[in-house]
Amino acid sequence: xxxxxxxxxxxxxxxxxxxxxxxxxxxxxxxxxxxxxxxxxxxxxxxxxxxxxxxxxxxxxxxxxxxxxxxxxxxxxxxxxxxxxxxxxxxxxxxxxxxxxxxxxxxxxxxxxxxxxxxxxxxxxxxxxxxxxxxxxxxxxxxxxxxxxxxxxxxxxxxxxxxxxxxxxxxxxxxxxxxxxxxxxxxxxxxxxxxxxxxxxxxxxxxxxxxxxxxxxxxxxxxxxxxxxxxxxxxxx
Amino acid sequence: xxxxxxxxxxxxxxxxxxxxxxxxxxxxxxxxxxxxxxxxxxxxxxxxxxxxxxxxxxxxxxxxxxxxxxxxxxxxxxxxxxxxxxxxxxxxxxxxxxxxxxxxxxxxxxxx
Numbered sequence: 001x002x003x004x005x006x007x008x009x010x011x012x013x014x015x016x017x018x019x020x021x022x023x024x025x026x027x028x029x030x031x032x033x034x035x036x037x038x039x040x041x042x043x044x045x046x047x048x049x050x051x052x053x054x055x056x057x058x059x060x061x062x063x064x065x066x067x068x069x070x071x072x073x074x075x076x077x078x079x080x081x082x083x084x085x086x087x088x089x090x091x092x093x094x095x096x097x098x099x100x101x102x103x104x105x106x107x108x109x110x111x112x113x114x115x116x117x118x119x120x121x122x123x124x125x126x127x128x129x130x131x132x133x134x135x136x137x138x139x140x141x142x143x144x145x146x147x148x149x150x151x152x153x154x155x156x157x158x159x160x161x162x163x164x165x166x167x168x169x170x171x172x173x174x175x176x177x178x179x180x181x182x183x184x185x186x187x188x189x190x191x192x193x194x195x196x197x198x199x200x201x202x203x204x205x206x207x208x209x210x211x212x213x214x215x216x217x218x219x220x221x222x223x224x225x226x227x228x229x230x231x232x233x234x235x236x237x
Numbered sequence: 238x239x240x241x242x243x244x245x246x247x248x249x250x251x252x253x254x255x256x257x258x259x260x261x262x263x264x265x266x267x268x269x270x271x272x273x274x275x276x277x278x279x280x281x282x283x284x285x286x287x288x289x290x291x292x293x294x295x296x297x298x299x300x301x302x303x304x305x306x307x308x309x310x311x312x313x314x315x316x317x318x319x320x321x322x323x324x325x326x327x328x329x330x331x332x333x334x335x336x337x338x339x340x341x342x343x344x345x346x347x348x349x
Contacts, residue, residue, distance in 0.1 A: 022328050027251065030331075044245050051253035061248055065240040074248055077257045077291075083283045089263040096264060107267060108261035169308055171338055174292045178314050179331035180290055182321015184346055193285040201290030213290050220286030225278045 006136035009129065013140020016122070020114040020141075025148035027055045030176045033163065034059065038066055042157050047154035053112060053146065056180060057081040059173060069082070069210035079212055095101040095123045096138070098131045107135070110142045112149075167183020188231060193224030246327035309345065 028049060035045045035058075048058055061078035069077075083091075088111055096107060120139045123129065129137065185191055200216025207215065240248075258266075296314055299306050317334030321327065 026328055026331060039240065040245055044249065046244070047246075048249050048252075051249065052256050054256055056288060057252065057256065060287065061249045061252060063291060063295075065244065065248060071244070071247065071251075075251050075255065077287065078248075078252055079259065082256050084261050085256065085259040086262045087277065087280055089260055093263045101265065104264045105261060108264050109257055112261040137294055160321040162306055170295075171313075172311065172335060173312060175294050175317050175334040175338065176331055177292050179286050179316045179321055179327050179334060181285070182318045182330050182335070183327060184285060185318075187323055190282070190285050193282040194289045197286050197288075197290035198293040198297075201293040205298070206286040216290040217283070218263050219251050221279045224282030224285060225275070228278060228281075234282070236305065 004129075004133060006132050009133045010136040010140040013118070013122075013137040015140075016118055016141050017114065017141040017144045020118075020145045021148035023114065024055075024112070025152040027176065028152025028154075029150040029159075030152075030172050031055055031058055031062075032153040032158075033160040034156075034170070034173055035062055036157045036160025037163075040157075045153055045157035046150075049150055053110065053149065054085075055149070056177070059177065063173065064210060067210060069142040073210045073214070077210075077217070080217060084113075085111055085228050091120060092116065095120075095134050095150050096131065099135050103135055104201055107129075107138055110139075112145060114145050115142045115160070130152075169225060187228075189224045189227040192227045193220040196220040196223045309338060309341040312341060 032045050035048065035178065036042075037209065040048070040062075041201070052058055057078045060081050061074050064074045064077060088110065092111075096104060099107070115138060118141045119134070122137055123134055181194065197216050197220035200219050201213055204212030204215050206212070296310060297306055313334050316337045319328050320333045321330035324330065
């Protein structure tokens with residue numbers, strides 16, 4: 001059997017990830033437009049998208065800043081959206097843990113949902129790749145995914161200033177978020193968490209310092225986990 | 238409300254560091270030590286716990302100066318969710334949802 005060089009595997013990853021440009025490109029565009037509308041400068045939009053690289057968390061931070069929430073609340077709530085990255089990190093460790101530290105740091109910086117999902121699928125499939133090949137595949141995946149994200153953000157930031165104020169760009173944010181949520185609503189536990197989150201946020205919207213959302217999120221996480229445990233018990237019984 | 242530039246830069250910097258630490262956690266810092274099961278179980282629900290609640294007031298509460306909720310937005314959100322659940326396709330849901338809202342707003346502007 002012909003052994004694949006890391007270069008071949010890199011191109012394989014790049015080809016596999018091309019369809020994801022249709023996801024990260026438009027999302028970058030939405031973030032760029034919304035951020036420009038909120039008053040962020042071009043350099044701020046680009047710094048945000050290139051250093052944080054997390055659409056949902058960036059939109060969350062933007063929304064809370066617009067509402068005038070205190071700094072701590074903005075950071076804690078927006079980072080809460082990103083805690084799933086720690087789970088991806090744990091899940092990739094058996095595959096990439098042997099790579100040099102600088103490569104692991106680069107992998108961490110560029111970690112997004114699509115990169116995690118595609119690489120883990122490939123890593124768990126035959127033929128088994130070496131660590132160097134796995135790293136190459138990962139960088140192949142992130143190349144188109146993040147080019148589209150950064151390009152979309154740039155286009156959005158530039159376009160955002162040109163869009164007349166009559167067009168309700170603000171409405172794009174809830175629609176973009178709900179488009180992300182829909183495909184994740186697969187289990188009763190996920191649906192319960194979403195429902196508790198909505199009800200909690202509305203009920204606690206009067207709490208000071210935008211604390212209502214954090215309270216609602218904690219309640220939603222707990223109810224999602226409880227429903228999961230309950231469903232598991234029922235299945236076993 | 239437009240945030241102060243200094244505040245925005247601070248938020249960007251803190252989020253960049255915080256997000257990197259979350260992503261680097263196991264790969265670079267913690268290593269192979271496993272997290273307790275109950276914590277992993279809770280973490281699974283964070284996106285679903287934060288995002289709907291973040292958007293709920295904007296979707297369901299009346300906009301400033303309006304007497305009732307924005308029913309056109311609520312209808313567009315319902316369509317977005319339905320398409321997302323049925324097709325599991327994020328961009329398709331986004332496009333159909335945005336298209337629905339635009340069509341509804343044009344229809345209302347024309348007929349009402």
